[in-house]
Amino acid sequence: MHNLVPSLIERMRDARVYAVIAIAIAALAVLDATLAWFTPSLVLTAAHRPANPAALSSFLFASPGAMDALPAVAIVFYFGRDLEKKFGALAFLGMYLLCAVGGAAVGLLTPRTAMGGGPAGAIGLLVVYAYLWPLNRVRIFNLITIGPRELLLIMVGYRFLFRFGMGGMSGASGLAMLGGAAGGALLCALLSHTSAGSRYRRTLRTAMVGDAAAWSTLDWDAISRDGLHSLTVEELDRVRAKAAAQGIRALTDEERAFVHRLRLRTTNPDQASDGGVGVAG
Numbered sequence: 001m002h003n004l005v006p007s008l009i010e011r012m013r014d015a016r017v018y019a020v021i022a023i024a025i026a027a028l029a030v031l032d033a034t035l036a037w038f039t040p041s042l043v044l045t046a047a048h049r050p051a052n053p054a055a056l057s058s059f060l061f062a063s064p065g066a067m068d069a070l071p072a073v074a075i076v077f078y079f080g081r082d083l084e085k086k087f088g089a090l091a092f093l094g095m096y097l098l099c100a101v102g103g104a105a106v107g108l109l110t111p112r113t114a115m116g117g118g119p120a121g122a123i124g125l126l127v128v129y130a131y132l133w134p135l136n137r138v139r140i141f142n143l144i145t146i147g148p149r150e151l152l153l154i155m156v157g158y159r160f161l162f163r164f165g166m167g168g169m170s171g172a173s174g175l176a177m178l179g180g181a182a183g184g185a186l187l188c189a190l191l192s193h194t195s196a197g198s199r200y201r202r203t204l205r206t207a208m209v210g211d212a213a214a215w216s217t218l219d220w221d222a223i224s225r226d227g228l229h230s231l232t233v234e235e236l237d238r239v240r241a242k243a244a245a246q247g248i249r250a251l252t253d254e255e256r257a258f259v260h261r262l263r264l265r266t267t268n269p270d271q272a273s274d275g276g277v278g279v280a281g
Helices: 004-014 017-034 053-057 066-087 089-109 118-132 148-166 168-194 196-209 212-216 230-246 253-267
Strands: 138-140 144-146
Touching: 017 066, 017 089, 017 118, 066 089, 066 118, 066 138, 066 148, 089 118, 089 168, 118 148, 118 168, 144 148, 148 168, 168 196, 196 253, 212 253, 230 253
Parallel strands: none
Antiparallel strands: 138 144
């Protein structure tokens, strides 16, 4: 008998997460607008319990209304493609869910309002896209070509300048959008810290000024002064006095590099004969 599991797994691999999320946001918005008994957003009671437990399975993709769902669908579908291609399906889904949870969590600040993560997740993804490819321009619905930064400004301006002051669901969803943007900013900070360029800069700085462990165990008296020029000794004393008065963190990178070269000269005299710091001739 043919095993259907491997075939199903292969088909799931071919599926595009960005398209599934966009369809889910659109479908939930349509069902919410057409079915009176269906509420995909999560509403908490006065006791902070779900008024509609079934929404626990849908609120991260729900939208307050069509005016929120339509731009969310467009953002996820047209801007999510490149993000999923870069990070992979699983990481992309995690990024969306993080931003959606951040947006929905803001609903806890406004009791008795529906919590939906669709627009918040989309805005968070747009923030990440704008960080990675700020100059890219994407054609949406084959009608308009726009960059991520411009679209982000339009979305924020629409929400906070036009609808936020109307209160009710508009105000709550405006705060939710802010929560999604905060999630996107958090992802940008993580990407900045883990990027190849960031790792290279950290490695280069460690080579220039030493690592944190070396500075935490710094012994000023162990730095050899033999053969140093009088001006070099004077500068070493100045830096040491500054560190004693203001703390190691007060030293600039130039001062750290100066002390680090002297330490290398002390520990590896053959490798760094003068260490770039004046030695008396």
